[in-house]
Amino acid sequence: MRELEDLSVGHVIKLKLWFDNYADNIIKDNFSKRQSLGLKRIHTHNVCKESLKIMQRYRKNQNCSLSSYIIALFHDVGRFEQYVKYNTFNDAVSKNHAELSIKIMMENDLLKNVNDYTKNIIIEAIENHNKAYLPKLNDHKLIFLSKVVRDADKIDIYRIITQNYISEKPNDAVNLELLASVDISENVYKNILNGQCVKYEDLKTITDLKILHLSWVYDINFIYTFERIKKEFYLEKIYNVLPKNKDTQLIYQKVRDFIVQKLKTMD
Secondary structure, eight states: OOOOOOOOOHHHHHHHHHHHHHHHHHHOGGGGGGHHHHHHHHHHHHHHHHHHHHHHTOOHHHHHHHHHHHHHHTTTTHHHHHHHHSOOOOGGOOOOOHHHHHHHHHHTTTTTSSSSHHHHHHHHHHHHHHSOOOOOSHHHHHHHHHHHHHHHHHHHHHHHHHHOOOOOOOOTTTTTOOOOOOOHHHHHHHHHHTTTOOGGOOBBHHHHHHHHHHHHHGGGGOOHHHHHHHHHHHHHHHHHTSSSSSSHHHHHHHHHHHHHHHHOOOO
């Protein structure tokens, strides 16, 4: 059985220092974009923390925990180049930010001190972190670590978007520069009522984006994540900023029922 690299805390600290220096330099050089870029710096560290909390919950060993930290640390490093170059976080009109993250990691040889197996696990988990659904994978370590970063990412994005939706000055970059409309696109409506995650390419309005975030409950992997969503009232906060009509009431009830059932049945 292939094993993950025997990683040290010191090794991971060096990678964290590299990331902080990289992010800080880009923010410094792009002062007018500092607010949106700064959000991604904070987001990255929060995803790292959430990943470790999931690891602690499931009592994983140090190598697995540190690997998950590295994945979280670099999962969005491509966001900085993306926003500087394209002035958006919308992959559909720019570049896939996961691919940009991998490119930056390779250009800077950030995984030179880990074995090929661990390197491939980290790269593939980052590659898969922003896909609508996790593709079929054969390696159980890759599956687990991919699920961890996907859940940790969602937890902090819920924090960001629920704050942004009620802000007096919402960040357009967080809203993906979408049309401010109460309309729900047909594919968005169909997908969430069919128990499927909404696809980014189907988004046309900010209301669509809010529905997409509600649909994420269909791709949660750990009971810890469901518990966090419930504790922080994230679904309620999103529903509170949706237009109130029969369609949104039906959508909200469906995702609420789903999460209640999951909390009853998941270990």
